[in-house]
Amino acid sequence: MTIGPFTNHFQSKEAFAVTVLDRYMDVLLEVAECTLRDEMTEPLDRILGYFEAIGEIAGPARWLFGCMLANLGLELPMHSELVRERLLAGFEDLKAPFAEAIADGQARGQVRWDLAADKLAIVVLAAWHGALLKAKVEQCGTAPKIIAGSLPLPLRPTVT
Template sequence: MARQSLRETLLDAGFRTIWDAGYSASGVRDIVAAAGAKPGSFTNHFPSKEAFVGEVLDRYFAYVSGLVETALAADGTPPVGRLKRYLDVITSKLEAADWARGCMIGNLSLETVVHSEPLRQQLVSIFERWRQPFANCIREGQASGEIDDRFEADDLADFLLSSWQGAMLRMKVERSPEPLERFKRIIFATTFGKVPS
């Protein structure tokens, strides 16, 4: 069996370390120690902590994109049902972390954008790509009359993601699912509720 490369081992360890401690509290030494690697090994594979975190972020977004693709898949479920399905899938994952972890994209958005222009630009790009499948689903709901079309689908998708990030932030503060459930109750009774006649 092929041995995993040290680069992959470092990325795996860094992913876990950043999840547990955040960007600022995760030093290169912590990542190397978590990987069981030698102290100089990090710079053999990554030019900086910033570049390393950029790769961790790409990995996380690939994982999230898979969840989005599955939840929003056109399988006969109406668009609003698929949006609910996504939020419910994420809620179950947040529950597994005792409402303490949140979303790595949101966490890094709060923590890095003041200090790292490359990471800020990467996050801008991630949010733009993340919005697209939601906008497509919303557009489908608008075309069928299920979702109000007074607002552009892209704007509604942006509103959904931004508001959901805020609900997750409150969830982490309160260590409770109530901010998530409140968000879902309100958004599906208003924005994605019955189209006004």
């Protein structure tokens, strides 16, 4: 593609980045809708189901690319306010269905209740994105499999 169609269609590189992020988020949120909001499935199984579904999407590429949301979050916020705002919205959009599944697990007594669901969702997503970064460097799916298998541990109810 020559530069002409690109510059005629998008007002800026930042506008292009936001459009790409919008499409990427559409995929992530579709996966979240099918897995995390599936009320016929137990809450912890929903969370694990999300990671498995993402693994099916990203695994064939051997995790070479990681997560676009996290990748761009590491590189672009200091260069573009427009992209930074979209990244923040993307993280919030993704956090919401995780928090809903966790809150459902808390209501059922399957997930610890001493931390708010939205705080636990941040912990889960931070661990996931760290695992994806490690998998990107290793160029394999080992780290996401490990984190997906161990994520229930910090979510389990505390024993008093």
